[in-house]
Amino acid sequence: MNHVCPCAVVSVSARSLTWLATLCFGGSAVAFVCSPDWPDDYCSPNGSSRDGCSPQGYKLLPKNPDWIDIRKRLVQEMFGQDQLPSDERPQRLTTFTAKHRFPDCLSSIWGAAQSSACEKPVPIMELLWEMPAALNATFSKTITSKVFLTLNTSGWAPGNAIWGADQPQAPVPPHRGKTLVIFHHGHGESKGCPTYGDTEGTTDWLNEMGLDVATMMMPFVDCNIIKDQPPSRHGWFQNFEDEGLPWVRFFVEPVIKTINFAKNQLGYEHIIMAGLSGGGWTTTVAAAVDPRIELSMPIAGSIPCDFRHTSWDFEQYCGDRWANIGDWAG
Secondary structure (H helix, E strand, O other): OEEOOOOOEEEEEEEEEEEEOOOOOOOOOOEEEEOOOOOOEOOOOOOOOOOOOOOOOOOOOOOOOOHHHHHHHHHHHHHHOOOOOOOOOEEEEEEEEEEEEOOOOOHOOOOOHHHHEEEEEEEEEEEEEEEEEEOOOOOEEEEEEEEEEEOOOOOOOOOOOOOOOOOOOOOOEEEEEEEEEEEEEEOOOOOOOOOOOOOOOHHHEEEEEEEEEEOOOOOOOOOHHHOOOOHHHHHHEEEEEEEOOOOOOHHHHHEEEEEEEHHHOOHHHHHEEEOOOOHHHHHHHHHHHHHEEEEEEEEEOOOOEEOOOOOOHHHHHHHOOOHHOOEOOO
């Protein structure tokens, strides 16, 4: 079945099955064909030398695909085993208090108030996951992933008054709820380390909406930069792809383990995941293999392999083994 561009793409989730789907999905193999008045952004599944396409091509999903079987194959390819990781205890767990600065506090920006008038203390629980990444006896690293858990509170932010912070009374103290939102950053740096990476206020906004949040980042990025950082960052994993070794796990495994911890150790009942850019890609992939993610919201993070795209990061190549199982990357 052909589709006329553009076709909206969403990540759909349910308790029984989580998967990437298109709003115009039909009963046969999916392919995209652009209408004459739309820019030709289509890439042939047989491969193309056009800029933004994969020379190797990509596999289309079969008619009436077996989604459960595809999920099993994805788990095997990503993690090198038949089941999702079961570890639920981080290598390190610490607590501290960070000062969150409201990004739109005009009185401080104009110099009419002290910066402290535009700050509030935020209790943080920090988890540290460590993942040995060994290609051989002489080529290995320990990849770290930090997770910053913040609790929900009532809305609390200064007004937009220029000559004073106009700060409301102290809110209800942070307390644990039943729903945890995993918010995953992308390839850009938040400049929020060593605190918890919320310079744009997204985590704080979600907390004020009554949701607990676990803020996460990609390997080798931001709070996950390591001492012997590879200059190629995610391109370092090409060595694993070439040797047929699983490497997507280093992007997704921290998410799975955080869900294990949240469910089994902290008692959360509902898991939501959202992410921006590379974090949107991580959201799409994590929700595809873990049905405990009841709602996923990838933002500017994934497109089907059918479309041309000139801004790929290594893990998004349609020619990778895992992407050929699911027929999407980007």
